[in-house]
Amino acid sequence: MLKSIAPNKVQIGMFVEGFEGSWWQHPFWRSRFVISNPKDLERVRASEVSAVIIDTTKGAEPLEGTQPAPASSEQMPGGGPQKSADPAQKIAHARTAAATDVSASTKVYFDENARAAKIVDRSKKVVKQIFDGARLGKAVRSADVVDVVEEIAESIERSPKALLGIVRLKSKDEYTYLHSVAVCALMVNLSRQLQLPEKEVRDMGVAGLLHDVGKMAIPETVLNKPCRLDDDEFAIVKAHPEHGYALLTQGIGLPEAALDVCRHHHEKVDGSGYPFGLNGDQLSQAAKMGAICDVYDALTSNRAYKEAWTTAAAIGAMRSWEGHFDPKLLFAFMQSTAIFPAGMLVRLRSNRLAVVLENGRRTTQPRVKAFYSATDREMIAPQVVIIDDSLAHDQIMSEENPRHWALENWAELQDRLIHDS
Numbered sequence: 001m002l003k004s005i006a007p008n009k010v011q012i013g014m015f016v017e018g019f020e021g022s023w024w025q026h027p028f029w030r031s032r033f034v035i036s037n038p039k040d041l042e043r044v045r046a047s048e049v050s051a052v053i054i055d056t057t058k059g060a061e062p063l064e065g066t067q068p069a070p071a072s073s074e075q076m077p078g079g080g081p082q083k084s085a086d087p088a089q090k091i092a093h094a095r096t097a098a099a100t101d102v103s104a105s106t107k108v109y110f111d112e113n114a115r116a117a118k119i120v121d122r123s124k125k126v127v128k129q130i131f132d133g134a135r136l137g138k139a140v141r142s143a144d145v146v147d148v149v150e151e152i153a154e155s156i157e158r159s160p161k162a163l164l165g166i167v168r169l170k171s172k173d174e175y176t177y178l179h180s181v182a183v184c185a186l187m188v189n190l191s192r193q194l195q196l197p198e199k200e201v202r203d204m205g206v207a208g209l210l211h212d213v214g215k216m217a218i219p220e221t222v223l224n225k226p227c228r229l230d231d232d233e234f235a236i237v238k239a240h241p242e243h244g245y246a247l248l249t250q251g252i253g254l255p256e257a258a259l260d261v262c263r264h265h266h267e268k269v270d271g272s273g274y275p276f277g278l279n280g281d282q283l284s285q286a287a288k289m290g291a292i293c294d295v296y297d298a299l300t301s302n303r304a305y306k307e308a309w310t311t312a313a314a315i316g317a318m319r320s321w322e323g324h325f326d327p328k329l330l331f332a333f334m335q336s337t338a339i340f341p342a343g344m345l346v347r348l349r350s351n352r353l354a355v356v357l358e359n360g361r362r363t364t365q366p367r368v369k370a371f372y373s374a375t376d377r378e379m380i381a382p383q384v385v386i387i388d389d390s391l392a393h394d395q396i397m398s399e400e401n402p403r404h405w406a407l408e409n410w411a412e413l414q415d416r417l418i419h420d421s
Contacts, residue, residue, distance in 0.1 A: 015059030020051040034158040116163040134216040142253030149205035184208035186293035193336035207261035214244025261290035270323030288326040316341035
């Protein structure tokens with residue numbers, strides 16, 4: 001149910017559907033998101049919008065008897081002077097409010113993890129039904145997958161880390177089905193990063209869910225072989241995109257993107273992929289996105305023949321494979337997952353250049369070391385910056401070429417910045 005409430009009544013855990021008033025009065029680049037941290041909560045409360053529209057089916061209900069947040073000015077509502085509170089009282093009030101917000105944020109995090117786990121389990125069962133039907137030649141209908149994709153898309157909207165984190169924890173036996181769920185989620189997440197229209201976001205989710213349906217034509221002895229495939233076995237595997245495409249052409253109501261990604265997700269931008277050896281100019285954006293999401297999940301999953309790579313190692317390797325992926329889309333994928341390879345030179349929203357640092361064991365957010373002003377084109381005192389997905393904090397905007405900035409002896413500078421952290 002949609003409800004319109006005053007900005008100062010917004011709470012952690014609410015799902016914002018929109019804002020009343022001019023778009024430039026609210027501090028967010030998008031209008032549909034869950035309030036998941038105290039910083040975003042404060043920014044909504046401090047905005048100049050006349051009201052906030054929330055969806056209580058996707059987030060928390062308004063609290064009964066919620067009082068407006070205290071005015072930050074020194075004026076009473078009637079315009080008269082307001083006596084300043086005692087400093088000790090201000091500190092106590094701030095600590096109480098912060099503790100309440102953190103507690104609420106933690107509850108939202110665990111609630112969404114539990115919710116995401118149920119979505120992943122339901123999605124796995126649906127994919128298994130579809131794939132088992134595919135073995136028998138049963139046509140895939142859009143109606144079979146649309147609800148699953150909708151649930152995954154909504155979970156990603158609320159908290160990408162929750163669902164993507166859970167779907168990574170798949171066993172070797174679950175890989176065939178949960179890989180499809182994972183690629184669906186990654187496609188939705190990347191589509192949102194690219195700000196695609198919502199209809200295209202859902203189509204990309206369907207494409208991710210069905211991209212590997214052709215593997216049902218591969219004998220299980222080959223599909224689950226715990227060692228390197230021989231040439232004949234690899235030829236069988238390389239035929240699965242065409243098997244899947246043939247099956248999906250018999251489907252009912254499926255988006256064109258699903259057929260495209262199924263057929264072309266193993267192509268590479270340099271033309272060395274399969275089944276047709278198409279190059280980047282011949283491939284759609286959807287196919288290039290599918291290639292990235294498919295390989296990333298494969299690398300970070302336990303398989304019959306290998307252990308999972310870390311997310312950072314996977315991204316680092318994918319970036320090093322020149323000619324495999326579209327560079328711009330791969331960088332957008334890094335932004336969507338907040339995973340960047342250590343040593344990368346990046347430009348921040350604050351218009352500083354920085355080098356990406358290794359994440360410490362306790363750090364889940366990317367860390368960079370800013371060292372150069374892009375505006376003044378001069379070195380500045382190095383500063384470690386935590387990259388946050390909130391617009392109130394710095395973000396990584398682009399990868400940069402050291403030569404463009406005349407950074408002499410970049411390898412030496414890079415090594416010094418990283419190891420002096």
